[in-house]
Amino acid sequence: MPVGFFVTGTDTGIGKTTVSCALLHAFAAEGHTVVGMKPVAAGCENGIWPDVEHLQAASNIRMPQALINPYAFEEPIAPHIAAQQTGVDINPQTIQQACQNLMAVADVTIVEGVGGFKVPLSASDTxxxxxxxxxxxxxxxxxxILVAGIRLGWLNHTLLTVQAIQSGGLTLAGWVANTMDPAILQLEANIQTLAEWLDCPPLGVLPYQAQPDAQQLARRIDLSRLR
Structure with a gap:
């Protein structure tokens, strides 16, 4: 039966794309067909959207760009502002239909959110x-699946995000600890604290990499821990 997961983060720039790609590689290594989706992307570099490109490279089936990335904006700004400036309405139903189309083809669909869990998508005047x-x-x-970026203040950010996820009636399938600060103190104690507070272990603890290698990091993801 096809399955899907929504990947969110404790902040923007926290490694959601890296973790999403690592998940795709991990599921593919188990013999599944996989596809990544980035419903909303903001930030174009030389005519491409890096997050979308990375997800496509980590997928093992090819799907139309319009399904993988229904909304793309050139400026690296809040998506609702980018949408307002370009006269576009981000329609959740359009994203929902695209996601359903992907899930109809792939065994596993990984949907990467934009920014943190509560980033606005609607322009209030439209x-x-x-x-x-x-x-x-x-x-x-x-x-x-929550990407928790390990840096100063991450315990608070992670617990607040989990609270928002659960208050929305959603299932926290798992979390990934992604090391953003290589000099963080008491790393193991911090991870143990969070595992106790969340009543579930992390799917993986990713070490700091200046240039993240998602395929290599996939070996650190334990899919058997998924809820």
């Missing part, structure tokens, strides 16, 4: 209801 990435995750109905 819609009657505000919605954010958390609302999108709820609409898609996928269990959530």
């Amino acid at each position: 819609v009657t209801r505000r919605y954010d990435t958390g609302d999108l995750a709820s609409l898609l109905g996928l269990p959530v």
Whole structure:
């Protein structure tokens, strides 16, 4: 039966794409067909959207760009502002349909969110209801994998994000500890604390890499721990 997961993070620039790609490689190594999806991308570099490119490279089936990335904006700014400036409405139903189309083909679909869990997606002057990435995750109905960026303050950020995930009625399928600060003190004690507070172990603890190698990091992901 096809499955999907929604990957979110404790902040922007926290390694969601790296972890999403590592998950794709890990599932592919078990013999599954996999595809990555980036519903909303903001930030174009030389005519490409890096997150989308990385997800496509980590997927082992090819799907139309319009399904993988329904909304792409050139400026690296908040998506609802980028949408407003370009006269585009980010339609959750469009994303939902694209996700369903991908899941109909792939064994595993990894949907990477944008920014943190509560990043606004709607422009308040164009819609009657505000919605954010958390609302999108709820609409898609996928269990959530949280990327917790290990740096000063990460315990608080992670627990607040988990609270937001659970208050939305979503399932926390697992979390990945991604080392952002190589000089972080008491790393193991911090991870143990979070594992106790979340009542579940991390799917993996990723070491700091200046140039992350998702295929290599996939070996550190334990899919058997997924809820």
